[in-house]
Amino acid sequence: MKRYSFLLTPTWLGWLAVCMVFCFACYLLGQWQLDRRESALEEINRIVANYDQDPVPYAEAQELFAEGSPEDEWTVVQMHGEYLWEDSLLARNRGHGGQVGYEQLVPFRESGTGDVVVISRGWLPTSSTDGSVPADNPVPPSGEVQAVVRLKPAEPEIDRGAPAGQLASINMGEYENQVGYSLVDGAYGLMAQEHPAPQEAPRQLARPALDEGPHLSYSMQWVAFGLLSFVGWWYAARLHRRNLDLEELDAAEGSYDDPLGATDPRVERQERTRLAKQLRRRESGKYSDEDAEDAWVEEHLVSSR
Template structure:
């Protein structure tokens, strides 16, 4: 009854079904691992955002990579802004998706332990992207900044391509090593501070603060994982339904009676022959009468 499974069509269909099952299971675990990573990130961010600020020098140093566990830690630093080495970071958006710049200003620490980059916030892009934009002036004098510690941005981590040949004092990434190489003197601490507060509070217009990261949403990865596993379970079920349907259709065709033979065509031929004979006889009689 199931010899049709050995046909080329059914062999190909079965092989495809067998291959789909592990692929879908693997895709489900891939989404599940992304869900776990998102949950872990949310827990890390929530814990670090809620911790008391510590001096930035405790968590960072010249050329030091910021470990993942220290990202989004609240830190503080006291010093003066070095506005001469201020840069803007291109192609950054605000909460509404509007294009603009991040304003990054080096802060020279008062204790002489080095310089740390500070992302002071976001400003909208003007009409001319080839010149340095109109940036709100950094507060003068000694001050204390508080914010979140962030790791240096890289192309591999952010997906942002680091373009060359940009206008003066414009960059694509916030990266302490690049800033040090571009002329920022002294020891430059790794990573940067994403500013949240300044004491004393600066007067006048300042860049728009960067929003805190969302650490409440877990995304849709878990739902996608469950969907892939449901698909994997549905493949053998769907294959079996198709097999049963094919077997039933073949059985019905085999049990159907063959068409019955009929003598109607032969009878019709005999009748046609008799009519032709009668017509010939009538024509002969008419011809004899005419003679």
């Protein structure tokens, strides 16, 4: 280890500290990716558990809508009542199939409880001539309607304005301010089916994907990057030690009558490194008869080329 005593100098210890900080940062980034994977798996589990289940009556899901808990997302609920079309609004900047458009939001008065629940009936593309309005805004069925919806927690309020008749997010507080009466404010319903079926309806939003994403592989990559920093530090130390060996050999050439053939122009860099090691063994008293015989043989082999 004496040969690598330079690793205890401030410069090399400083680079080791940099490697440790970098490795710790990579560990934190890896944990961040694992947390994102955990969130994705929770969402997948909710979809699998709730999305395709038989609908439950609204009376049984009334508290779920009031609470709006993420664990109840995608619960299928059957409702009976009527749309309040005159109070419909549009949620703007909603993506669907790689395009940006609107979601049509219509309050729905549930006949059994009298609750008014906001239902998103689907997605509407923007007009080709005026991007600030949808291309069409189909009217929902009138009178008594049976609707099957999937529960979605209400969205938080965002600091962004919207034109008249539109919302920046599906936030029930903002909706109440525009219509002037109370709504079930924990969640809203995402349309699955309605009866009677209308002649024209918004496009249904796509089924959520069951994809956890590349978070696990990314976390492993970050850990690997952190460990590679120590490998790079040690490799740099090996190169530095090799350069020191060559410098020591060059310095010793003036003290010996070219005993190791170091001045031979045919001796390559690798050969000079080997000769430097022999020189160190000779100076330290560890140069044995076998080493001398090997050096004699190698010297004559080089001379005979």
